[in-house]
Amino acid sequence: MQPEIMGNWPELNEQPILTLDLKKRNWRYRGEGNANLVLALPDECLVLRFHKYDREKTFSERERIEEFERALQEALFCHTVMVPLIGRAYIRPPKLAIIDQSELQSLENILDQYQPAHRRHKGIKFGNVAIYPDYTMLPQQSEKIVQDVINMNDVLRSEVTCEDQSLLNNSLFRTTKKIKLHRIVVSDASAPSNENELTLQEHFDIPLSGLGVISFKRSKLNQTKSSTFCVEIKPKQGWIPYVDRSKPKCTYCLTQYLKLTEGNIDQISEYCPLDLFSGDVKRMRKAIKALLMQPQNNLKIFKDGDLIYSDSVQTDLTNILKEMFQETSSILHLENFDRAMEKFSDLVHQVLTSDGTDGDAGLQVEDLDGTAIPNLATDPLITTQEAADAGLSCKWSSLPLPENCVLDRILKIQQLQQFGIEDVYGMYRNIGPAPHDYAYVKSLCNQREPKKLILNPIQRYLLATTAKDCSILIAFRQLSNDDSYCVADKILTDSDGHRFVWNVGVSDLDPKPISCIEKHWKRNTNVLSAYNRYVKSM
């Protein structure tokens, strides 16, 4: 089956497809959405993402081939379109692997007990998996590289101090007082010849390129690290095209009324994505706090890779915040809880607005006529201020987001959409006989100029739809006073002077089927009537 498909996707010939045996690995159920189910491999800090299908469905040989093709297509789309648009710092393209069909049946049965009731009608039917980094954890790569270089064992993973204090001023080691040996990443140091002896020594010398031989001293064994927390946010649509601003609210806020009518949520959320993407610190922090209070399917919190807070996992939030910020005072007092909420929104806001890209410029996007698609200017105030102030409509206004922060990158893709759904649906109907759902993906991936993407209005709408449905995973760990970090780490300091090391990953950037245009067009009508019914009933 593979050669035919590989023929269609020449670049993927280069990607070896691994075979995975889950029986030999430590895995855990991580979670799922409507389309994919995800397992974590905690020992490797990776996740496996499977497509889901109706449990009862049977598949022809042709459909099996198409499913494999879909997996390849998504990987290629991520690699050639989404990674350049969002930035490699925020997403890594997946590797593909295959799990033997014989393992799947038992896997599906085990997974059944973890799946939430409303998702159980779908399961995994195929062994095609996409492997991604586990974004709930901080990158381990630097540690791995050095372990390869100096082949350290667990004892040597402990902290070491450096004899030569002047080294601390060197840009390679911008850390306070101590350096972790496993963090001496930067050089291409040659391996010490007597590594077994090294593990027994209190002092040892390591040659570091450009710095000569440096003397290190081992200290404090087995120091325990604080936990790594991860806040996952599905931010949804953070900007509304001008034609849709005659509507009473933004898409997310209107959809809340439909979800309420259909019994999918218990109450209307105070979260508004326009606030999160507004660039206004106060509104952004308000949005983050609203997500925390009503997570729905827009916020999850993980601790060391385990889900500890979500719509369905309601562990005591006060204890989570207490541990997250290593609070010693009793957080049960109201003012302490409020303070912890402020700290939480401050930290999440800081990460969402930080440039994590190291200046990587992103892909240039052009219209069909070859004109570059400009970045949209920030939005003037269009709503009547009274309506916005009374909380009746969403605030359409916004300030520029810091360039290259993760929200900025996502918003720019969402802003590729030029037309409202009515117009896009009209164009879709005009195409003629229904095109294959993912034919456009193939043409985007095959564009000749590597640094340019040329898009028609429907393609612009579909890419924007992908960016409206992605998730941002923010992993962070509080550093203790004598903790150290390496120069490649991203560090922030909170209002109390505590330092955190952090990382951001964006997940769920799959291409959307062209038929979703019809789904959105119908949903638009349903959403508006649900809202009108609600308002009339008041």
Ligand SMILES: O=P(O)(O)O[C@@H]1[C@@H](OP(=O)(O)O)[C@H](OP(=O)(O)O)[C@H](O)[C@H](OP(=O)(O)O)[C@H]1OP(=O)(O)O
């Ligand atoms: O249409 P929306 O905005 O409700 O988004 C759908 C999501 O609903 P949400 O409002 O986030 O609860 C929906 O999420 P849930 O299943 O509700 O968790 C899916 O993400 C769906 O994407 P797909 O059809 O699986 O590719 C999403 O569909 P697309 O809009 O991406 O086509």
Ligand SMILES: Nc1ncnc2c1ncn2[C@@H]1O[C@H](COP(=O)(O)OP(=O)(O)OP(=O)(O)O)[C@@H](O)[C@H]1O
């Ligand atoms: N790379 C990753 N690292 C860590 N966790 C992940 C990763 N990818 C997915 N997850 C977890 O698995 C869950 C389900 O994955 P995902 O959002 O991809 O499913 P989906 O079906 O595509 O979602 P949707 O319904 O939004 O379309 C996520 O909410 C997240 O908690």
